[in-house]
Amino acid sequence: MLTSALAGLGLGLSLIVAIGAQNLFVLRQGLRREHVLAIAVICTLSDALLIVLGVSGIGLALHALPQLVTLVRWMGAAFLLGYSAMALRRAVRPTGAALRVRAAGTSPAPGGTAVATRTALAPAVLTCLALTWLNPHVYLDTVFLLGSVASTHGAGRWAFALGAMVASALWFFSLAFGARLLGRLLATPRAWRVLDAVIAVIMIALAVHLAFPG
Template identity: 50%
Template sequence: MTGPVFAFLSGFALSAALIMAIGAQNLFVLRQGLRREHVGPIVLFCGTVDALLIAAGVAGIGAFLAAAPQLTRLLALGGAGFLGWHGFVALRRAAAPGAVALEQAGGLTLGRALAATAGFTFLNPHVYLDTVLLMGAAGSAQAPALRPLFVLGAASASFAWFAAIGYGARLLRPLFLRPGAWRVLDILVGLTMLALAASLLASVARPSV
């Protein structure tokens, strides 16, 4: 089966399958959605970056990244440090007696929120593997005339997902009026980020084949 509709749906389905895994970026968007803090700019940032990376991959930049393993190692080291720090902060926040009240009293500025979003996005090598390499390879397999529709479908899935977790998080807000729920979330965020940091360090330490 080929054609414009199939190209769009192929991009949408593959992007949705890759993006729905629990990761640091998704957890950060969820947390900001629960706090109703800069949700629109964060969703727009995440969706736009995904769209640009997917388009770049389909255009052929994925082949360049695949041939530059040292760049991947540097990204992994930077990402491990970034995720490790944020994981530690989340666990410290969960353990602090007054963490919930302080979090409600003072939030992130828009600049700091977007800077954190950029860190979770660009310092994660898996972002490039998913959007640039995997999506790029799949998109390149489409006929040249259909590639823009593949990219449009993939970008649509990304925007839809981030909007769903960013704005849909408010449905869970009654649950998170309880301090214990915030602590559970912070523990989940902290452990997930530390695990991701450890996996990135392990990938750097693993000898190249």
């Protein structure tokens, strides 16, 4: 069970750390110190629900059709390798779209000091929900991929799911509340390239383990 939980933790972190619109929004809210707790809770609970849907739905389908386990394992491995290739590409040739993060919504005051316009809670929550639930990749990653990999752990699939949920909570709360520190650390293209390189290595290792579990 502990091995399954750690595997879920590792895969969950590997998937969720990838640079994306949702993460940048959470980071932005953290930099602005606006509704940080609400945003972190929404992201964490959304991920938890998606993980449960994936583990229960895919798990039941594979239980009824055990011959699909091998197919799912190889499909998952192929997807992870594709994901690692994209991360490697970002590490080698960064696009620059997500390399520098600044607090948005600021304008220079007469004395040269930036003045932030505070965003209301409702628009921030709606934006967070939209970035989470209207993103097609979240279903591919969280529902299909995590659910499929969890099914290969048999009786330990819910421990795997729990590990993935813990990874989600750790990431979103760390990103939201540690945003100011992370904003400084990830303020250079080199930092993002190192992060993407680490993600690629983890993805490759997970793909190999998934394809050859013995």
